[in-house]
Amino acid sequence: MAADARDHVTDGDRSGRAAHGPAPALRRVDADPATFGAPAWHALARPADARSEDARPADGDTPGEVCAAAPALVLLPEAAGPREAVSRLRAHGCCYPSAGADGAEVAFICDRGGVPQLWAGPVNSAEVRLLDSSPDPVTEVSWSPDGRWIAYTTAPGGGEHSRVLCVRPDGSGRRVLAGADPGSTAYLGCWSHDGSCLAVTVTAPPARTPGEAQGLVPVDRGPADSPLDGALPPAGWADRGGHATLLGASSYDAGTWHGPTAATGTAAGATSAGPTDGTAPAAATVRPDGGLSVYLIDPDGLTSPALLTTETHAATLRACDLSRDGSLVLLRRGPRGRREAVVRRTDDATATFALPVADGDPWIGRFSPDARTLWLRSNADREHAALLAVLLDADGRPEGASDDLLEAPRHTSVVAEREGCDLELLAMAHDGRTAALAWNTRGASELELVETFPAFWGVPARQAPDRTGPARPVPLPHEVVTRVTAAGVGRLLLALSGSQRRPGVWWAHEGVSLLRTPWSSRDEDAVPPGRPPVRPVPLRLTARDGLPLSGWYYRAPGRPSSVPAPCVIHLHGGPEEQERPVLHPLYHELTGRGLDVFAPDVRGSSGHGRSFVDADLGAGRFAALDDVADCAAHIVTTGLADPTRLAVMGRSYGGYLTFASLVWHPDLFRTGVAVCGMSDFLTFFAATEPWLAESAAHKYGHPDRDRELLRSLSPMTRVDALRVPVLAVHGEHDTNVPPEESRQFVRAARERGLAAELLTLRDEGHDFLRADNRRLFRRAAADWMERHLLL
Structure with missing residues (x-):
């Protein structure tokens, strides 16, 4: 195009x-x-x-x-x-x-x-x-x-x-x-x-030689046991207009060897490692990963x-705000679970401040009108994200700080926090006088407005960094706020979603009485008449190692509560995402077929504190796999679900958990539906986008240093344990988790005599965005579940 x-x-x-x-x-x-x-x-x-x-x-x-x-x-x-x-x-x-x-x-x-x-x-x-x-x-x-x-x-x-x-x-x-x-x-x-x-x-x-572009030149991609092993890309490799490489792998540029690239852990902005054999010139080189x-x-x-x-x-790099005179820029960068805010001067590119910030919404903060205070949504040295204020001098450095950016946290003040709750969204009015704060309270949202420097307006912000006015709650008509933005003087725009509605946009003047925009769907338009959406109920349980878990349970209508139901455990992606009480058309389709749905937050999910997010790092992922089994045990022992009619399903990381659960717990589930899931971490790292690989390495493990761990965590390593039918669904243009991840698992299942199907959705990537494809996916998944759990 x-x-x-x-x-x-x-x-x-x-x-x-x-x-x-x-x-x-x-x-x-x-x-x-x-x-x-x-x-x-x-x-x-x-x-x-x-x-x-x-x-x-x-x-x-x-x-x-x-x-x-x-x-x-x-x-x-x-x-x-x-x-x-x-x-x-x-x-x-x-x-x-x-x-x-x-x-x-x-x-x-x-x-x-x-x-x-x-x-x-x-x-x-x-x-x-x-x-x-x-x-x-x-x-x-x-x-x-x-x-x-x-x-x-x-x-x-x-x-x-x-x-x-x-x-x-x-x-x-x-x-x-x-x-x-x-x-x-x-x-x-x-x-x-x-x-x-x-x-x-x-x-x-990344740069490619003409021979590489034509598939004629072998590409050196690291150790001899690499999935590519210095050879041409394997069958199923998707040419996406740019090579993805293993982290720390080698590369060619215009036929000139430039040595291994810097591995994960290299300081942001550092140059790639130079040549090691003296054959490459000392001149500037093109970045192998594109950067x-x-x-x-x-x-x-x-x-x-x-x-x-x-x-x-x-892994990520986004400009979140510019000071009004253009001298400072606020950047968000870093891999998942290790994001940070960086203030950089625009005239000489000098970084003047850095502080860890939470995952989630990329719009992490904003400068005050005079750029002497920086407002940030951060979980630095905390379990849950809060609103922080950082005093800056005229050069953009924390006031009184030395040149060591690691001292930055001591120059921050916590100006708004809630026990056990994350500050999920932060928006500032155009004049900088009011902040809108959306708090994540056990999956639902609570919104409040606070004035910044209420008693000191007109006084330099640095004299009152920790002062805000009293919080003014804003009643919400639905459970979850997905975006807040200022709209002129005294007006807010909110994107809302809930268990009984389609996502819509609402507005309020001075924070009172939210009004639905006329072009947003009405609540009664959420689903066809006669079958209202199921309102989920929260469930809490304890994992085998004592970690508290929770989720939302959707009960199919028409079945007595005393009768255990066929149930689908649905696992969200991320893994740093969180199950929220919003309208899920997939869940509506499944409950309409007489199937219950339990959507838990296993360890690694957001919304439950930083320790919970980090609980699945590295070898902790084995415990996350146990969490899936513990969730199944809980709904069975409480009488909600029929132990002989359980299924597992999920998208992205949830698709990985689906593949993994079917081979780690082969006798627990009758079937599974894996959507855009990884089946082998080593092939995933070899084929995903380079910047996504950088971000994923912190979460899963480095494909060179942690190869054995990644191999042991990969469902393909244990595919011989698979006992049940499986449906895989993938977008044909997915370069986040390439379709080969689904193909190789389905192929292996068929080789073992099991029923296995792959549904590939045209003109879709990692997220399914077209209405006809979303409808096809929901019906295919529900048909598969109905066939294997009800018939």
């Missing part, structure tokens, strides 16, 4: 310049004193028609590497749609709202046309408009502070590679800002406060993208 888009560009740019060709290489330059008072990124950017003959890394850049080419702006044909979807779903979901400059209009994601698309409309009118009618699912939305542009992220073809686009509020001027090149991925960061630039994270595909880079991009295309920061071997 990217190539076609470049061939059919129309001149719709305000500057009158065509958007053909790559953007010029950028160099970081010092801010001119004459520009003081203007946003700092204006000193970084250059006219778009400027060209640099020098591609050398600038001072302050990571030495020994060349940054990937800056993203090129690509104009696209107009794609605004009708005011209503051509084929509208009876019950649709609306989520991820972002308000215009005055808060009167909202851009949001809605699947009323069968796929999540970008829509916009007033908060108090049902008159909405479709801004992009293309079939690519939309995943994130952000309206610029000046109201001129709406930026959004899409997943072309439904896969895992994403791109960032922007469009004007009337649907005109649609263009790709980043991610147009095949194999690259881009996702949203924050806007500058004046709306002139958007921060975008870009992942570049992650954050650029500031002018959506009008008047200036070239400005590089804020780049990191090799990065």
Whole structure:
């Protein structure tokens, strides 16, 4: 699609310049004193028609590497749609709202046309408009502070590679800002406060030699016992536009050997290890893994993208906020379970502050208007995330701190906390005076508003870092808040979900009486008439090693409570996700077939404290497998479930647990349905995206250093113990967990004479986003369960 888009560009740019060709290489330059008072990124950017003959890394850049080419702006044909979807779903979901400059209009994601698309409309009118009618699912939305542009992220073809686009509020001027090149991925960061630039994270595909691209040259991927073993990719290898490599593996670049790359544990931003045999030149090299880079991009295309920061071997990297003068950027980086907030100066790329933050929502914090206080949602030195305030000096360092960033925690103050509850979402009003806090209370949400510096407004923030006004609770009509954002002066937008409703968007002025937007589904539209959704009840139990566990139980209607039911244990992904009391169409389908559903949080899940999240690290995963069996034992001994009619099911990490449970506990379950699950950790690490591998290594183990542990934890290692039928479901474009993970398990089951099927969903990746595919998946899974548990 990217190539076609470049061939059919129309001149719709305000500057009158065509958007053909790559953007010029950028160099970081010092801010001119004459520009003081203007946003700092204006000193970084250059006219778009400027060209640099020098591609050398600038001072302050990571030495020994060349940054990937800056993203090129690509104009696209107009794609605004009708005011209503051509084929509208009876019950649709609306989520991820972002308000215009005055808060009167909202851009949001809605699947009323069968796929999540970008829509916009007033908060108090049902008159909405479709801004992009293309079939690519939309995943994130952000309206610029000046109201001129709406930026959004899409997943072309439904896969895992994403791109960032922007469009004007009337649907005109649609263009790709980043991610147009095949194999690259881009996702949203924050806007500058004046709306002139958007921060975008870009992942570049690793370099390949021409011979590799044609499949003619063997690729050295590490030790001799590696699944690839220095040979060509095995059958089933999916060419995704960019090689995924084992962590710490070797690579070629244009035929030149550059030695092993840095392994996990290398400091963020550190360069890859150099050559060890003296054959490679000392000149800069292209990053083998492509790395992650954050650029500031002018959506009008008047200036070239400005590089804020780049990191090799990065698991995640997102710009969450820019100070109002543009001198500081707040970044979120790090692998799962080890995220951190980093403050970096934009003029010289110096990191001035770092602090651990919790997993979950990537929007971790914000600077105060004067940038002298940083508000963060963090679980540093804590079991549960709280609201912290960090005092900063004029250079962005914690006040009174030495140069040692490890001292940062002592310069923080806890300004809002709840015993046993995580601060899940943090949103700040545009003027910085009010914070909206969403707390996770045993899976449900509680929302409150607090004033920041209430008695000291007008006094420098550093004089009152730990003062907030009294909390004002905001009553919620449904159980879970998935997003909070400011919308003009005194107005909030909330994305809500619950056990009896489809996701929708609500708004409130000054935090009183939430009102449903007219374009969100009504509660009575959640499911077809005559069969209301089942409201789940919480269950608590204790694992065999004494760890408290919990979950939600969905009882199929029509069966007496005294009669044990056939039951499906459903395991969520992550593993850092959490079961929430929201409407699950899959659960509704299963309960409608007469099957109960128990959805537990086994160890490793979020929402229960940091120790619970870390309880499955490394060899702790064996205990997580025992948790699944303990959950089954609990619902049987309490009389809820029939021990002879149990099944296990899950998606992503839950798909792995499904495969694993069937071979670790072969006599416990009658069948299983594994969705996008890993069946062999070593083949998973060999084939997943490099940045995902970096993130997963902390959770599961390193594929080189911990090979034996990963081998022993892999379901394929014990597949001979499989005794029951299995259904695997996978998206054809999944590059997070490649489809071969399902194929090899199904193939092994069939070789052992067992019934095993694989359902591959077209135009889907790791998440199933299209209505027809979601419906097909639910019905196929329910048919399979009904066949093996009821007939």
